[in-house]
Amino acid sequence: MTSVSVRPALLRPVRGRRIGGVAAGLAAHLGWRVGWVRLGFMVLVLAGGVGAFLYVFWWVTVPTGNPYDPEPTRPAAAVRLARRQPLFTASSGRRLPVTDIGVGLVLVAGAGLVVVHRVGAGVQVGWVLVAVLVVGGLGLAWSQLDAVQRRQMSQVAGGRTPGSVLAVAGGVLLAGAGGLLLVGQVSGRDLAPAMIVQSVVVALAILAGVGLALAPWWLRLVRELGDERVAREREAQRADIAAHLHDSVLQTLALIRTRSGDPVEVARMARAQERELREWLYADRPSPGESLAAAVRAVVAEVEDSRVGLDGQPVAVDVVVVGDTVPDDGADALLAATREALVNAVTHGRAPVSLYLEVRDDALEVFVRDRGGGFDVDQVPGDRFGVRESIVGRVRRRGGTASVTSSPERGTEIHVVMPTAPRTGENSG
Amino acid sequence: MAEPVNVVLVDDHALVRAGVRASLTDAVCVVGEAADVDQAVAVVHDTRPAVVLLDVHLPGGAGGGGAEVITRCLDLRETTRFLALSVSDAAEDVVSVIRVGARGYVTKAIDGPALTGAVVRVAGGDAVFSPRLAGFVLDAFGTSGGDVATTDDELDRLTAREREVMRLIARGYTYRETASELFISVKTVETHVSAVLRKLQLSNRNELTRWAADRRLL
Numbered sequence: 001m002t003s004v005s006v007r008p009a010l011l012r013p014v015r016g017r018r019i020g021g022v023a024a025g026l027a028a029h030l031g032w033r034v035g036w037v038r039l040g041f042m043v044l045v046l047a048g049g050v051g052a053f054l055y056v057f058w059w060v061t062v063p064t065g066n067p068y069d070p071e072p073t074r075p076a077a078a079v080r081l082a083r084r085q086p087l088f089t090a091s092s093g094r095r096l097p098v099t100d101i102g103v104g105l106v107l108v109a110g111a112g113l114v115v116v117h118r119v120g121a122g123v124q125v126g127w128v129l130v131a132v133l134v135v136g137g138l139g140l141a142w143s144q145l146d147a148v149q150r151r152q153m154s155q156v157a158g159g160r161t162p163g164s165v166l167a168v169a170g171g172v173l174l175a176g177a178g179g180l181l182l183v184g185q186v187s188g189r190d191l192a193p194a195m196i197v198q199s200v201v202v203a204l205a206i207l208a209g210v211g212l213a214l215a216p217w218w219l220r221l222v223r224e225l226g227d228e229r230v231a232r233e234r235e236a237q238r239a240d241i242a243a244h245l246h247d248s249v250l251q252t253l254a255l256i257r258t259r260s261g262d263p264v265e266v267a268r269m270a271r272a273q274e275r276e277l278r279e280w281l282y283a284d285r286p287s288p289g290e291s292l293a294a295a296v297r298a299v300v301a302e303v304e305d306s307r308v309g310l311d312g313q314p315v316a317v318d319v320v321v322v323g324d325t326v327p328d329d330g331a332d333a334l335l336a337a338t339r340e341a342l343v344n345a346v347t348h349g350r351a352p353v354s355l356y357l358e359v360r361d362d363a364l365e366v367f368v369r370d371r372g373g374g375f376d377v378d379q380v381p382g383d384r385f386g387v388r389e390s391i392v393g394r395v396r397r398r399g400g401t402a403s404v405t406s407s408p409e410r411g412t413e414i415h416v417v418m419p420t421a422p423r424t425g426e427n428s429g
Numbered sequence: 430m431a432e433p434v435n436v437v438l439v440d441d442h443a444l445v446r447a448g449v450r451a452s453l454t455d456a457v458c459v460v461g462e463a464a465d466v467d468q469a470v471a472v473v474h475d476t477r478p479a480v481v482l483l484d485v486h487l488p489g490g491a492g493g494g495g496a497e498v499i500t501r502c503l504d505l506r507e508t509t510r511f512l513a514l515s516v517s518d519a520a521e522d523v524v525s526v527i528r529v530g531a532r533g534y535v536t537k538a539i540d541g542p543a544l545t546g547a548v549v550r551v552a553g554g555d556a557v558f559s560p561r562l563a564g565f566v567l568d569a570f571g572t573s574g575g576d577v578a579t580t581d582d583e584l585d586r587l588t589a590r591e592r593e594v595m596r597l598i599a600r601g602y603t604y605r606e607t608a609s610e611l612f613i614s615v616k617t618v619e620t621h622v623s624a625v626l627r628k629l630q631l632s633n634r635n636e637l638t639r640w641a642a643d644r645r646l647l
Contacts (some may be wrong), residue, residue, distance in 0.1 A: 281519075316538070320564035320599045354560060354601025358567070367600045410606065 007031070011065035012058075020059040020100055028067040049111050056104040102139030106132065130181045137174025140167050248276055268314040272305055292331050292364070293321040296357050299335055303342045310372075315346045315353055323359030325420070331364060333398040334418040338366050340390040341414040345370035349412055364418045371411040391416070433458040434552040437476055439469040439498065440484040440514070445537065449482065449514070452541030457548050466490025469498045478509060479552040483531065485515040485522045499529045506530070512551045514544075520565055527629055533557025550604075555619040556626035563599040566625055567592070570632075587625065594621045 010029040012021035023041055027034040044051025113128060180196065252273040259265050279297065300317050309315040325331070338355070345353045349370025356367040391414060395402040400418035434457050438446050441464050450459050461476045463469035466489040473481055481502075485495040493500070499511050513526040513534045523534050532551045535544065536559055547557040558566075570587050587595065590611075597607040604622075608615045 318560055318601060320560045322564050322567045322599065352601065356560070356564070356596075356600040358596070358599075369601050413600075 008067035009065070010062055011067045012062050013066055014064060020055070020103065021064070022055050022058045022062065025062060025067055026058070049114060052107050052111055056107045059100045060104050102135070106135050106139065109135065130178050133178030133181065134175050135178075137171045137176070137178060140171035140174060244280060248280075249273060264308065264312060264314060268305065271314060271316055272301070275301055275304070290326050291324055292327045292335075292359060293324045293357070295327055295331075295335055296321060296338065296355070299339045300342065300355060303339060303346055307343055307346045309346060309351060310348070315351045317342060317346070317353045317355055319355045319357075321357045321359075325359045325364070328420070330398050330400065330418045330420065333394055334364055334366060334400065334416060337391045337395050337402060337416050338368065340394075341366075341368035341416070344368075344391075344414070345372075345412065348372060361420075363420055366416045366418075367413060368416075369411060369413040373408050373411075434480055434548055435460045435476070435478040436548055437461040437463065437469075437472055437478040437481045439463045439472075439481060439487065439495070441465060441486075441488055445484075449537075449544070452544060453548070454541060454545045456545050464488075466493070466497050466501075470501045473498070473502050473505065473509060477505065480548050481509060481511045482514045482548065483511050483526070485513055485517055485526055495531075496525045496529045499526065499531060503530075510551050510554075512547060512557060514539075520568075523562055523565055524569075524629070527562075527626070530630065532626065533559075534562045535559050536561065550619070554623075556622045558595075558598050558622055558625070560599050560601050563595045566629060567595050567599060569629075587628065591621050591625050594618055595625060598622075 008028045010025060012025040013028065014021070016024045016034070018024075018038070023037040024034050026032075027037045030037075041051045041055055044054065109131065180200065252269055256266050256269055259269075275297075297319060300319050304314065304317055307315070327335070338357075342353070342355065345368050349372030352371060354367070354369045356369075358365045392402045392404075395416050395418060398418060400416060402414065402416045404412065404414050406412040433455065436453070436457050436459050438449055438459055439462070440446050440449070443464070446462050446464075450462075453459065460478055461472040463472045466487050468489070469481075469483070469487065470490075481498075483495045483498060487494045487498065490497045490501075495511075495513060495515075502509060502511075511526070511531040513523070513531045514537060515522055515534070516537045517523075527534060533547060533556050535547055535557060539547070539559075550557055566587075570592075593611060594607055597610055598604075602610065604615050604618045608618045611618075
């Protein structure tokens with residue numbers, strides 16, 4: 001076989017399993033059809049129980065996982081820099097296949113029973129039934145700890161799902177009934193029903209007493225666990241903040257101290273750091289490419305950092321954004337035009353410079369305003385070519401409109417409207 | 430306004446108080462300062478100023494910050510007005526103080542004359558909106574054209590005129606510039622802004638609730 005290296009790993013898949021996923025995993029590993037593998041197991045089980053032993057052996061020894069993509073089964077703790085992961089799912093890499101072991105034990109017991117029966121010792125059916133009841137019930141209740149189910153349960157707050165509660169209750173019921181039958185059989189065939197009821201009451205009383213005695217200890221344990229979890233979360237948060245402060249704020253402060261003779265540079269660095277810290281503290285940090293508001297802020301940051309006003313001082317831009325959307329082609333053109341308008345306002349106008357972006361259902365609208373002396377729009381000098389071409393022209397090609405109003409008293413305001421979802425036939429504007 | 434407006438400064442940083450005090454012009458007279466919630470409540474009751482310049486984040490008291498100061502000074506509602514002054518941009522900070530009764534919200538980046546103007550305006554009973562607060566209002570009440578109040582006493586929607594005023598303020602226009610842009614008087618602009626403030630304080634609008642819940646308010 002040349003395809004050994006690409007053969008899927010022998011893992012028991014979570015999906016497509018009937019009992020323990022052994023047949024499905026084996027089929028994936030060998031490249032056979034699942035049906036044939038299952039049929040083979042059944043034939044082997046009928047032929048003296050070999051199949052059952054094989055099945056149980058693999059069930060216990062083969063780990064759970066997706067045979068075609070074994071990567072996700074790696075413990076999350078081993079993944080480098082797994083940031084912002086919910087705590088306590090990271091530790092689910094350690095797993096104990098309790099269900100598998102439980103069902104395996106049942107099958108082993110069954111096989112042993114068959115062997116004993118063959119040897120000749122008389123085994124009463126009642127005992128077997130009782131044993132199966134007890135073990136089955138315990139297995140059901142303990143299956144809570146199975147890694148696969150636990151991972152599903154951890155999605156729900158508190159890890160409690162109707163399924164898990166049902167499993168525990170059913171397990172307790174089964175094991176209880178089995179235990180009762182066991183007691184009945186040990187103490188003789190003809191045990192009176194009243195006697196059974198009485199013993200149940202006694203047993204329950206003892207259980208309740210022990211439970212009450214242990215309750216404070218158990219409660220303390222739970223509370224300590226909760227405290228520890230909160231402390232760990234707080235610690236992680238603190239580390240996150242400390243790392244950020246170190247990376248940005250401390251370094252900027254050090255830079256400011258070394259450059260304290262250069263007021264322009266100091267003002268610029270202080271402004272950049274303030275902006276970054278604000279972003280970090282107050283914005284919900286959208287992913288890049290998904291937020292027009294974040295994109296606009298990035299444009300503003302770039303202009304603030306790279307341009308100075310007429311007097312050589314950096315100019316701060318007041319940004320107000322109403323609504324948000326995922327940027328498209330039209331929004332990109334709008335952003336480019338906004339950048340030109342900002343550069344124009346910062347380098348030629350006077351502070352304060354304001355930017356207002358409104359995201360409406362039908363259009364995006366941007367106002368960029370400065371309080372400079374203004375200029376005559378119709379007599380734009382050569383170096384103001386940017387306004388006409390890179391703002392008005394750029395926006396018109398995308399079906400939007402741009403206008404410039406300017407006066408000595410009121411400063412200059414550039415107004416850009418970009419219809420969202422631009423229709424191709426509507427380029428008349 | 431010949432007589433200066435009496436003001437109490439509440440901020441937990443002495444440096445900020447000194448800076449604000451220095452930047453205010455003669456139209457304003459600082460009669461007291463406080464650094465935490467309990468001190469602020471005591472000083473305000475003591476001096477009975479016309480305006481309290483209030484930081485949103487304050488130590489002390491029950492941990493409620495500036496909003497707690499306002500609620501504990503409700504008995505002075507008729508004579509003392511609160512203007513929130515904060516470095517924070519967070520929506521929950523802005524709206525929490527406005528909802529308990531602050532007459533306006535300005536950020537600490539504001540310059541001296543503008544701050545003085547805001548104080549005088551609040552003392553006169555008007556509301557003060559920064560561009561950012563106007564942006565919050567538009568965000569919370571929605572900007573789509575069809576959703577417009579037809580009568581003034583509708584609390585859950587802005588009228589078309591109020592929306593226009595809010596948009597101009599968000600664009601960085603002063604009240605005077607807004608008035609001349611809309612061909613109305615400054616007094617009318619102030620009336621519109623006060624109406625919006627009242628709606629922001631009293632509205633049960635679904636979007637406002639949802640918007641606030643998105644930002645972990647309420």
